[in-house]
Amino acid sequence: MRDDQxxxxxxxxxxxxxxxxxxxxxxxxxxxxxxxxYLAASPGLTAGLAGLAVTGVLLIAARVRxxxxxxxxxxxxxxxxxxxxxxxxxxxxLDHELKNPLTAIRAGLANVDLAGAPADTAAAVxxxxxxxxxxxxxxxxxxxxxxLETQPIETAPIDLPGLLREVADAVGEIPAARQRSIRVTVPxxxxxxxxxxxxxxxxxxxxxxxxxxxxxxxxxxDAIEVRASEDGSAVLVEVxxxxxxxxxxxxxxxxQELARGRAARSLPGxxxxxxxxxxIVTRHGGQVAIRSRDRQGTVVGLRLPVSGRPDTxxxxxxxxxxxxxxxxxxx
Amino acid sequence: xxxxxxxxxxxxxxxDDDAITSNLxxxxxxxxxxxxxxxxxxxxxxxxxxxxxxxxxxxxxMPRADGREVLRRxxxxxxxxxxxxxxxxxxxxxxxxxxxxxxxxxxxxPFDPQELVARVHAVLRRARPGRRPLSAAxxxxxxxxxxDRVSRRAWLRDTELLLTPKAMLLLDYLLTxxxxxxSRDRLLEVLWGFDFPVGTxxxxxxxxxxxxxxxxxxxxxxWIETVPGQGxxxxxxxxxxx
Numbered sequence: 081m082r083d084d085q086x087x088x089x090x091x092x093x094x095x096x097x098x099x100x101x102x103x104x105x106x107x108x109x110x111x112x113x114x115x116x117x118y119l120a121a122s123p124g125l126t127a128g129l130a131g132l133a134v135t136g137v138l139l140i141a142a143r144v145r146x147x148x149x150x151x152x153x154x155x156x157x158x159x160x161x162x163x164x165x166x167x168x169x170x171x172x173x174l175d176h177e178l179k180n181p182l183t184a185i186r187a188g189l190a191n192v193d194l195a196g197a198p199a200d201t202a203a204a205v206x207x208x209x210x211x212x213x214x215x216x217x218x219x220x221x222x223x224x225x226x227x228l229e230t231q232p233i234e235t236a237p238i239d240l241p242g243l244l245r246e247v248a249d250a251v252g253e254i255p256a257a258r259q260r261s262i263r264v265t266v267p268x269x270x271x272x273x274x275x276x277x278x279x280x281x282x283x284x285x286x287x288x289x290x291x292x293x294x295x296x297x298x299x300x301x302d303a304i305e306v307r308a309s310e311d312g313s314a315v316l317v318e319v320x321x322x323x324x325x326x327x328x329x330x331x332x333x334x335x336q337e338l339a340r341g342r343a344a345r346s347l348p349g350x351x352x353x354x355x356x357x358x359x360i361v362t363r364h365g366g367q368v369a370i371r372s373r374d375r376q377g378t379v380v381g382l383r384l385p386v387s388g389r390p391d392t393x394x395x396x397x398x399x400x401x402x403x404x405x406x407x408x409x410x411x
Numbered sequence: 412x413x414x415x416x417x418x419x420x421x422x423x424x425x426x427d428d429d430a431i432t433s434n435l436x437x438x439x440x441x442x443x444x445x446x447x448x449x450x451x452x453x454x455x456x457x458x459x460x461x462x463x464x465x466x467x468x469x470x471x472x473m474p475r476a477d478g479r480e481v482l483r484r485x486x487x488x489x490x491x492x493x494x495x496x497x498x499x500x501x502x503x504x505x506x507x508x509x510x511x512x513x514x515x516x517x518x519x520x521p522f523d524p525q526e527l528v529a530r531v532h533a534v535l536r537r538a539r540p541g542r543r544p545l546s547a548a549x550x551x552x553x554x555x556x557x558x559d560r561v562s563r564r565a566w567l568r569d570t571e572l573l574l575t576p577k578a579m580l581l582l583d584y585l586l587t588x589x590x591x592x593x594s595r596d597r598l599l600e601v602l603w604g605f606d607f608p609v610g611t612x613x614x615x616x617x618x619x620x621x622x623x624x625x626x627x628x629x630x631x632x633x634w635i636e637t638v639p640g641q642g643x644x645x646x647x648x649x650x651x652x653x
Binding site for chain 1 (some may be wrong): 430437
């Protein structure tokens, strides 16, 4: 609808000089048919031709602009794909270069441990071992992301309501979960949710990450809602909480690897969770979006296509184009 | 490093990175193994020829015959000693290949050295001297269940089992590691190639899928036993179906 209007406006703009020129020509011809401007043609014809020329120039300019936009789009797409490839190559090199030293450090520490270090040294060994584990975990997490971007994923029918309930059960085992109310809402009327296709394990991990985050960044008494709804040819899964929220200046970075907000610095974690969620959803052809208000809460939405078309959509929805309806992430 | 009257199991450790061998070898010695180090694949094959060891730990990336090449040459020469491969995290093709080509187990770098000791003990326990290990057998049989490991197909009596690729991978691992307590984390690593921070339920779901396909009752299991709080164990007797 909007496209049709824009098209009509564009045609009017391009044709305006031609129409104006033709109209002026007809008027001149009628009012002063004998006036000559030392031209080979009559003023009327000249005005008409001038209009035609301007329209021609506009048309050519529009064509050039469209071509430049095409080329720019293609270049951006290519740059994004190359950027991803570069990042994956970098992660693999990093992984490759760090895993032997890490293995050696661990073996060395285990040696010292078995040899029976004196008490003061033993404390240092324990501390170094813990930090080594931390680096290994971080490296493993980054490698995991790189793997998920490339490895084939299963596409089998997924019973989403069952999956969401299972997530709620699983996070119920986190001690802090008991002090928050966690509610799963899945529509039954007028019809149940359409069947999704994808990798159940991965989607489980994505939703579980979101609910675990909601628990982590909320306080006793806060509410957490996990809700699913049909949205055109997609299913929208939302995880919302009345927790701490994310400051406005941090929201644009939350989907990036190793991004950790100020509030997260005192909490355990590697800052990989949301990046993992984004990769999993993107591999399912879906999109992620987040909205948050500082000290009010956060809602993260996953839009998953019903037909299951992997690798077709940009990962993060453009939040500038959202309709700002509280509680509804827009895509 | 070993004396002739030594009763410790003889293990060959092959890795081209000196930082690894110089730290890992003394640790394995301290853990009760007689360790011989090789810095490339050819040297590892020479040591096997000379020492007739009890087990091999091979890095996959080595100059002059990598770990896979060493494994292939050992198996094609009819040497069935247990082999643990040190693999790259996440390379799922490499994992499947390691098991298909007859590695008894594999471990992703950077691993916990204690875990390596546990694995080597497990493969030594499982070893059947002079006989082909289950992990090198193309076809396995457990009671009415038959699995063709090359084509990744399985039959219960005469009915072919319809399994997801991951459940088939899990079945393969269970059949090649019978009567062994397998933690959920270990099985998760088998399925995905890395540990997820959470989500060992992914393992439970695949085990449930296998149990459904096998008609197994979790409370009185004939195939897969749940070890509460720890993991699973494949309880049926498994044989090489040659």
